[in-house]
Amino acid sequence: MRAALLLEYDGGGFVGWQRQENGLSVQQVLEEAASRLVHGAPVVSAVAGRTDAGVHAEGQVALLDLPRDLAPERLRDALNFHLRPHPVVVLCAAPAPAGWHPRFSARARCYRYRILNRPARPALTAGRVWHVERPLDVPAMAAAAAALLGRHDFSSFRASLCQASSPVKTLDRLDVTRAGDMVEVRAGARSFLHHQVRNMVGTLKLVGEGRWPAAHVAEVLAARDRRRAGPTAPAEGLCLTGVRYDEDLFAQGPEMPG
């Protein structure tokens, strides 16, 4: 059976989604849990967004190929049993439609980046936010963000290790809002370059601190030069909140972009 899974995980203790030699990955934990359901046979997974080390997910979508049929709810509960004690859970499982692939069929991905903007370091939100002490000018950040919307060459916001064939992407959403001490950036696009969201947030933060005028961000974009943009924001503030497909995979899904 091919099963689509909706996943939540705390990326803090992982080397990222993808299997690596140097530490525990979410993929390894998921595949090993799935392997327990089929008497130790190896199980291979694919995923919508290969999140980096430390990046969280509330709505990651994965595909599991299993040599055995299981009712979706039983599959969810059995995987969750074997995923213990890792901070990875299956929110929902469903039969995967024919030809569907979590990465290549994705229509949109939505990320949320949280900045805790106050003098005191986080206590209750430790590991979930970027702590920025200097007061951020959110309207200026929102104005700068608007300049990044649309179809552009995002080379200025692309990690050197990025394997995408083209630096041209279409950014559909980049909202910056504040609720008390928490500043949230929400980004939506069909796909992103490696580190694109974190590099955009690191740049918007410089605008929010008043170090760069909002209008400077359009120049940074036009330069197509990674050295012109701000630093990469830390992983722990980032969360993959949802992935959208043409197919309605899960009865009750997470927050969807758009």
Added chain:
Amino acid sequence: MRAALLLEYDGGGFVGWQRQENGLSVQQVLEEAASRLVHGAPVVSAVAGRTDAGVHAEGQVALLDLPRDLAPERLRDALNFHLRPHPVVVLCAAPAPAGWHPRFSARARCYRYRILNRPARPALTAGRVWHVERPLDVPAMAAAAAALLGRHDFSSFRASLCQASSPVKTLDRLDVTRAGDMVEVRAGARSFLHHQVRNMVGTLKLVGEGRWPAAHVAEVLAARDRRRAGPTAPAEGLCLTGVRYDEDLFAQGPEMPG
């Protein structure tokens, strides 16, 4: 100097607010940090709400008596420096008004209780929620909660260890709402009995699961018998979100009840 402090802490690793022989308390951590500011002289604190083991706070209010004057922002930053690495931070410090006391001057306390209502255990909200798998009927819980509003003898919801002189309290607010998988109970009153919020939540959960009709909660209240109410909800879902005073202590405070 007498300083009023606004505190945030993760109660997970503490025996509660109050100093105890059997483990680390928030009070001990705060007083030891303050003692570092005055060359090791002992410092005594008082607090608005003596939270139990595992209970969190976003808006706890404390009083520190210090044998030395410090500017409020310097006091906040110096305490935060010495509070590391404990998950306790000072959000704001201010000179305490004459005659003001964090506990006895409090006009209202506001608590939030979070229930994660879904099949999968929490990954990102672990330690911050009560995980309840069975779908909760939130309108029924809200109807039951309404029966508890006002001035009553809350003996049915009072811990046997409660030291309050009277079981009569006035409950000003008890809202039950849902946002996706998260069910929130918000409670506001001048003061609460020991375990009152957690006992009310444990009772409302039985209504939400359909085990008790909403109208049964009024009977439980009228019985003035702890054995008639539901079990005590776990500590980790509870957070003291704010305390209100006649005085406007902090320039920018947390969410206030009412």
